[in-house]
Amino acid sequence: MKLTHIIAGAVAAFGAATAALADPAIIYDLGGKFDKSFNEAAFNGATKWAEETGGSFDDFEMQNEAQREQALRRFAARGSNPIVVTGFAFGDALASVAAEFPDTNFAIIDMVVDQPNVRSVVFNEHEGSYLVGMMAAMASKSGTVGFVGGMDIPLISKFACGYVQGAKAANADVNVLQNMTGSDPSAWNDPVKGGEITKAQVDQGADVVYHAAGGTGRGVLQAAADAGILGIGVDSNQNHLFPGSVLTSMLKRVDVAVYNAFTDGTSDNFETGFNILGLKEGGVGYALDENNESLVSAEMLDAVNAAAEKIKSGELAVHDYTSDSACPVM
């Protein structure tokens, strides 16, 4: 019964206990900890932090919608600090819990929550997509490249718009095919449909296909490898999935975001507010390793690195679709 009293006491007198236990915590969205994508990247970042510092962290996998606020409140009441949540779906829940626990630091990835104790981490996916778009257009022999999105939401249009801008920058005459897998969340995990869309794009002449489709993307890369064309991975480094058939991967360093939040939060160095991770901050980029080095020519690298430098210095601004819900090149 002792534990109950501690919980009940902590819940009743939250805030008072926050300094006592300061292990960081992370809550994964419904996709689960080992989704080979977004949540897993977050888990990897947390694990890296734990290995480097020897610290420990708590985590929780949601089972249902009611647990969003419950898990947040539970960790906050127990004194976890900072608390990281992955995914835009936590927005509302975090907004109300963060207000209740003003002494606890929170971080949310892919969403902006306007509270004084929340760090909102958003990525400049359009910048990374721009770079892989350039590589796609340069690697393409047919002059047609493809894009397969997951669910049709503004975030994915942001990827697509950056990709098209990059492709057009490298080759003004390039033809970019674009398809979304669907308009509901199942589109994140439908590799069969992803493969079919890719085949359709191949039939229309595409010989490099970029996916921003979570689990669906596995089907995209598989179909690209089967058809003997090149795929481009997303979020994590997916070059190793089909060595020699994945041109590169657009890296979105969710792990870095989690790692930074844990590091800053445990060393009393936690900055709240907007945290934009773009090329300059190392939050996005492209992957180059032994699996794809034979595919990426020196000419490509020079062009991409030059563009990356320009983006970092601010000389080149890639249009962000979500800023005005429009894409100038589409």
Added chain:
Amino acid sequence: MNVLPKWVDIILIPLINLLLALIVAGIVVIFIGENPVEAMRLLIVGALGSSYGIGFTLFYATSFVFTGLAVAVAFHASLFNIGGEGQAGIAGLGVAIVALNLDHTHWLLVFPLAIIAAALFGAAWAAIPAYLQAKRGSHIVITTIMFNYIASALLIYLLVNQLKVEGAMAPETRRFAEGAHLPFMHEMMGWIGLSMTKTPMNISFIWALMCCVGVWLLIWRTRLGYEIRAFGQSEPAARYAGISPTKIIMIAMLISGALAGMMALNVVVGGFSQKLVNDPIQGAGFVGIAVALMGRSHPVGVLLAAILFGVLYQGGAELAFEMPSISREMILVIQALVILFTGALENMVRGPVTRLFLSLRRGAI
């Protein structure tokens, strides 16, 4: 021939089943290297040890009472309504429409209208399979489960294309304004001067209890209930007695759908989320089947079984918090074992217990 005393049938056998399920679950916990006694303690204390735990337990139980009653009413007419998931989902749409349009007013207005909307939408979704069963003989199990898929597709279509907030990522409605929030239990406790931790438990729980009483009155104290039970026991006999099968199938399914629909009140305007999200039901429709089976289709049994599942849900979450090696899949295993033993393997215990009682009785004579 029921030789067992009633208390054995209603209390002893479910308890033995539950105990067996927990023993097997304990063995599984030992296999993953944790202490089963400690796990059980965390589960029970987490669910019932504080007003916080109880609030969450009863929040989940509220949903399961509605879906359990829905299945139970259909069972009495020997109809197997496994479409609670879809009926509740569509009812969620009805509740959301009321809430979106009236959330600038007051919950006293929203609550009754949301009840009506939930009942109408839920019943309407059950009406089509019911009609197909009554008039065309299409089996209700097949049609209701297919309607679950249609409901989820319809819901996502409307959320993505009509109800979504412009520019937002998630397919969900906007958050309802204050006027649509049903009073939370901790607020209601505050009105009478008691303090309770903030939980999503809300006034729908009281409505669920009222529905339990209503279903009991309907099934055992009205002519319609008698007709439903007579039809469920034997269709030819009911027909011979002048009971119209079409009428009973339709009415039983409409009531069942309406009850399943009530579940949406709890999650859409009752709990914390206060908006219609994609898949608001999250399996409660299917849990309702287990609840009705375990509760022997009696409202009291349904209530107790719903609370048991609430304990498993809330206690399971606490267990995952406190014992990180117990993943959410493990919690599902424990829940599944309880369903297996209390629902499917019920006769495994009944046989030996019956024999035991028979020999005891013989000994007494």
